[in-house]
Amino acid sequence: MERETIRRTALSALLMIAAAQFSLNLFRSQLLISIAVVLMPFFVMIWERYPVIPAALLAGVGNFALRVLIGWLGTGVLDGSGLWQEMVFYLVYGLLFYLLCRKTAWSFAGWRQLLPLVAIDYGSNLAELACRGQGLLSLQMHAGLLAVALLRTALVASLWLVLRSQRLTLLRQEHAERYRQLILLISRLKGEIIWMQKTSAMMEDTMNTAYKLYTRLQAQGVSDCVQALSISKDIHEIKKEYQLVIRGLSEAMEEDMEEETVEFRQLWQILFEAEQTNARHAGIQVEWEVDIATDFQTDKPYQLLSILRNLLDNAVEAASGGRIRIAFSARRQEGMELFTVTNWGKPISREMLPHIFDPGFSTKVDYTTGRVGRGIGLCLVRDLTEQEFLGSLRVDSGDDRTSFTVSIPTTSLEVSSCDSI
Numbered sequence: 001m002e003r004e005t006i007r008r009t010a011l012s013a014l015l016m017i018a019a020a021q022f023s024l025n026l027f028r029s030q031l032l033i034s035i036a037v038v039l040m041p042f043f044v045m046i047w048e049r050y051p052v053i054p055a056a057l058l059a060g061v062g063n064f065a066l067r068v069l070i071g072w073l074g075t076g077v078l079d080g081s082g083l084w085q086e087m088v089f090y091l092v093y094g095l096l097f098y099l100l101c102r103k104t105a106w107s108f109a110g111w112r113q114l115l116p117l118v119a120i121d122y123g124s125n126l127a128e129l130a131c132r133g134q135g136l137l138s139l140q141m142h143a144g145l146l147a148v149a150l151l152r153t154a155l156v157a158s159l160w161l162v163l164r165s166q167r168l169t170l171l172r173q174e175h176a177e178r179y180r181q182l183i184l185l186i187s188r189l190k191g192e193i194i195w196m197q198k199t200s201a202m203m204e205d206t207m208n209t210a211y212k213l214y215t216r217l218q219a220q221g222v223s224d225c226v227q228a229l230s231i232s233k234d235i236h237e238i239k240k241e242y243q244l245v246i247r248g249l250s251e252a253m254e255e256d257m258e259e260e261t262v263e264f265r266q267l268w269q270i271l272f273e274a275e276q277t278n279a280r281h282a283g284i285q286v287e288w289e290v291d292i293a294t295d296f297q298t299d300k301p302y303q304l305l306s307i308l309r310n311l312l313d314n315a316v317e318a319a320s321g322g323r324i325r326i327a328f329s330a331r332r333q334e335g336m337e338l339f340t341v342t343n344w345g346k347p348i349s350r351e352m353l354p355h356i357f358d359p360g361f362s363t364k365v366d367y368t369t370g371r372v373g374r375g376i377g378l379c380l381v382r383d384l385t386e387q388e389f390l391g392s393l394r395v396d397s398g399d400d401r402t403s404f405t406v407s408i409p410t411t412s413l414e415v416s417s418c419d420s421i
Helices: 003-019 036-047 052-075 085-104 111-131 139-219 224-258 263-280 301-317 378-387
Strands: 023-025 032-034 286-294 323-333 336-344 392-398 401-409
Touching: 003 032, 003 052, 032 224, 036 052, 036 111, 036 139, 052 085, 052 336, 085 111, 111 139, 139 224, 139 263, 139 301, 139 378, 139 401, 263 286, 301 323, 301 336, 301 378, 301 401, 378 401
Parallel strands: 286 323
Antiparallel strands: 023 032, 323 336, 336 401, 392 401
């Protein structure tokens, strides 16, 4: 028997033994009715592969031993008469339920699956009464056994409803988390595509420069001018392959994820939770000051998210000594949406300030690994702000703080209720 099977057998048997101690005496006889047996179908629901017969045998023997022990502690007499018959109930129920599971691959997917449980419960009680020498039972006792079988089967259905409700809750939470992760991922991919398109344009300029160099050298009669032409052709081929990659990514994203309308406050909550998680994983303690004084529906959530994410990432990475204070505000002013990210710490030097939006410029250096940041974050923020939203970006750095303010026309962001119909 596998270790997991042994664990499930022992755990379920212990739970059934504990549940069996809560019982009632039916018909003023020695027949005790407990809810323990309803756990057996429940375990099949949650585990599917469940050792029914070993668990039923262990539960029956364990319950008998526990009742004898309790009687001995109370009376000082070790007597199992009138108690061992309860083991018969567990064994018969376990055997019949095992046959049901083996024959029909039983699972509670509908109310019809409950009828066999009623019959198994009723038959198991009859077997126990037979061992007690009850003989022919009165109609009243048969009705009572049937009522008990129906009651315990109803408890099985109740447990299933609770289990299904819990699973649905967990599923909704999982879907919500995946949705947040998907939005962040799409935002990153869209930002990368925009950067790749910018790089493609740089390839075009480099190719033209190489071709102009070829024509100039050819006019001067330089014999090695053909190398410049070869460089121009190679760049042209690389650009074609590069554009195919961009096209493939763009088409895949358009097919799998249509642009959707999202409320800004919902978008901010997704971003804020992601930044908190990233800071915690990086071992950085952030003191947040958040002021959201605007809200709107936008059909460009990924582009806006990419702008704000890069600004907040930079602010978190500016932490010194594992601590940083960051303020974020969003407000509407004179037809503009203003987003400001401020971090307290070492300001950007005057020498570096004119170059922070240059492609490839980065102050992020990991001196332990030698890795340098890619230097595309702020460049991407500027391009998205100016080209995608027709907005502007301003940076102020001095004393002990640095602030980035993104100004975007409300008309470039907001989708009216008529547009969203």
